[in-house]
Structures are given as structure tokens and as C-alpha cells.
Amino acid sequence: MQLIDGKSVSEELRKNIQQDVSLWVASGGKKPHLCAILVGDDGASHTYVAAKIKDCEAIGFKSSLYQFASNVTEEKLIQTIEEINQNPDIDGLIVQLPLPKHISVDRVTQTIAPEKDVDGFHPQNVGRLSIGLPTYVSATPFGIIKLLEYYGIETAGKHCVVLGRSNIVGTPAAILMSRNVYPGNATVTICHSKTDNLEQYTLQADIIIAAIGIPEFLKADMVKPGAVVIDVGITRINDASKKSGFRLVGDVDYEAVAPLCSYITPVPGGVGPMTRIGLLTNTLKAARKEIYTNSK
Numbered sequence: 001m002q003l004i005d006g007k008s009v010s011e012e013l014r015k016n017i018q019q020d021v022s023l024w025v026a027s028g029g030k031k032p033h034l035c036a037i038l039v040g041d042d043g044a045s046h047t048y049v050a051a052k053i054k055d056c057e058a059i060g061f062k063s064s065l066y067q068f069a070s071n072v073t074e075e076k077l078i079q080t081i082e083e084i085n086q087n088p089d090i091d092g093l094i095v096q097l098p099l100p101k102h103i104s105v106d107r108v109t110q111t112i113a114p115e116k117d118v119d120g121f122h123p124q125n126v127g128r129l130s131i132g133l134p135t136y137v138s139a140t141p142f143g144i145i146k147l148l149e150y151y152g153i154e155t156a157g158k159h160c161v162v163l164g165r166s167n168i169v170g171t172p173a174a175i176l177m178s179r180n181v182y183p184g185n186a187t188v189t190i191c192h193s194k195t196d197n198l199e200q201y202t203l204q205a206d207i208i209i210a211a212i213g214i215p216e217f218l219k220a221d222m223v224k225p226g227a228v229v230i231d232v233g234i235t236r237i238n239d240a241s242k243k244s245g246f247r248l249v250g251d252v253d254y255e256a257v258a259p260l261c262s263y264i265t266p267v268p269g270g271v272g273p274m275t276r277i278g279l280l281t282n283t284l285k286a287a288r289k290e291i292y293t294n295s296k
């Protein structure tokens with residue numbers, strides 16, 4: 001079994017982006033500028049956005065943050081997004097999810113200008129992904145694909161089972177794995193909460209992408225020996241034996257599943273650190289106007 005070390009791969013890719021941005025700025029390019037919008041006081045969202053801002057500063061990007069109370073109106077949020085869309089200094093915009101229930105995520109997502117949508121959530125960017133046009137690949141599927149590529153894991157002709165069909169992870173990961181490029185060319189099955197006898201699919205899988213949001217869901221008796229297992233889940237579980245009072249677990253029963261695998265991602269330190277690289281990559285692409293201006 002080989003551990004897929006997302007932490008060290010992300011550090012290497014981070015250095016490459018840092019070099020690219022220095023060269024870009026040294027040759028007269030505009031310093032990439034990411035803007036984040038954060039609504040409410042969800043602890044995890046605050047942590048994630050703080051990490052994104054810190055990443056930008058560390059790599060040589062400009063960043064800005066708009067914060068709103070959880071009772072902000074949808075209109076106010078939409079108006080702010082429209083202003084940011086018009087601001088030529090801002091290259092990329094993300095609105096951290098989840099949003100309070102009174103705000104339509106679909107309306108917010110569709111208001112972000114596609115060329116600034118560095119999360120890759122706008123339907124236009126998802127559509128581009130599905131027909132193989134250059135686009136902003138959203139952060140988590142980006143991280144998964146880059147890890148498969150880094151480790152040279154064979155995907156062509158393999159059966160890839162994706163657990164979960166979310167817009168953010170499962171669906172784009174399935175699209176990427178079926179594209180006619182490497183990593184891709186897999187035969188893809190998407191399993192979800194309504195799938196009957198889910199283990200009949202996972203037992204046939206050469207590659208399993210677990211993004212179902214249920215801690216330790218994938219058990220050893222659901223995995224074929226030699227499979228590649230990519231664990232996207234991350235949940236805090238109370239654990240009195242830890243100084244912090246909790247530990248992080250993925251969607252895979254790691255202790256039992258790992259010995260069966262050819263490759264597996266740990267949690268933490270697998271897909272998680274790679275997602276941060278996805279956002280940085282997209283923000284640099286936005287500043288260089290790589291996706292939309294060069295009329296690809």
C-alpha cells in the first residue's frame with residue numbers, strides 16, 4: 001500500500017505557482033487579486049476563508065474579504081457581487097458556502113461573472129467542463145485529479161466509482177474521470193443515497209472516490225484488493241483522548257481499508273491540502289485571462 005501524500009505534493013505545486021506568479025508579475029503582469037465573500041458566523045467557513053486569504057498573501061497574490069452578518073439580504077449580496085464583477089482590479093471571486101437558508105445559492109452562483117468564478121461553480125463553467133473546454137475546475141476535483149496524475153496512477157479503462165453526486169465534488173469528479181485525457185478515460189459509476197446494494201459497485205471498482213459525507217462509510221468488505229481509494233470526506237469526531245477534544249475522519253474506515261489498497265489518501269493530509277492549490281491555480285488563470293480572453 002502506498003500513501004498518497006497530499007501535503008507534500010501540495011507544497012511542491014505551491015512552489016511552482018509561486019514561481020509562475022513571480023515571473024508573471026516581473027514581466028509586467030497584474031498581481032492576481034482574489035476576493036472572498038463570507039456570510040454569517042459558521043466556524044468552519046471562517047477557518048477556510050482565513051486559510052484562503054493567508055494562501056494568497058503567502059504566494060504573492062492580493063486578496064480582499066467582504067464579511068456580512070447572517071441576516072444580510074439576498075439583494076445586498078447580489079448587489080455586492082455585481083459591483084465586484086465590474087471592478088477591474090479583482091480577478092477572482094468566491095462566495096463561501098454554505099449560505100444562510102434565506103439566500104439562494106443558485107442565484108448567487110449565477111450572478112458571479114463566469115470569468116471571475118474561480119470556484120468553477122457557475123453553470124457556464126460546469127458546462128465547459130462537461131464538454132471538455134478550458135475552464136476553472138473546482139478545487140476538490142482539481143485536487144483529486146492532480147494527485148492521480150502526480151502518482152502516475154493508471155486510469156484509462158479502469159472502473160471508477162464515485163460515491164456522492166454533489167455539484168462541488170461528486171458530479172465534476174465523475175465528469176473529469178470520464179474525459180478523453182489523462183487522468184481520465186475511466187468507466188465511471190456514480191453512487192448516491194438512493195443506490196441499491198452500493199457495495200456491488202464498490203467491490204468492482206479499481207478506483208473509489210469517496211465523497212458521500214458520512215464518516216468512515218467505506219468499509220473493508222466493500223473494497224476490492226488493490227483498489228485506489230481517494231477519500232474526500234472530512235468530519236470532526238469528538239475524541240477525549242486528543243488535546244483538541246476531536247479528531248478528523250474521512251468517509252473511509254482508514255485502518256481497515258488501507259491495508260487492502262494499492263494507493264490511499266489519508267485524512268487529514270490527502271485531498272484537503274490539494275484543494276487550496278486548486279483555488280490558487282484558478283486565481284492565477286483568472287489574472288492571466290487564460291480561460292476566457294484567449295477565446296479557447
Ligand code: GUN
Pocket residue numbers: 094095096097098119139140168
Ligand atoms: N464550501 C465548501 N467547499 C467550498 C468551496 O470549494 N468553495 C466555496 N466557495 N465554498 C465552499
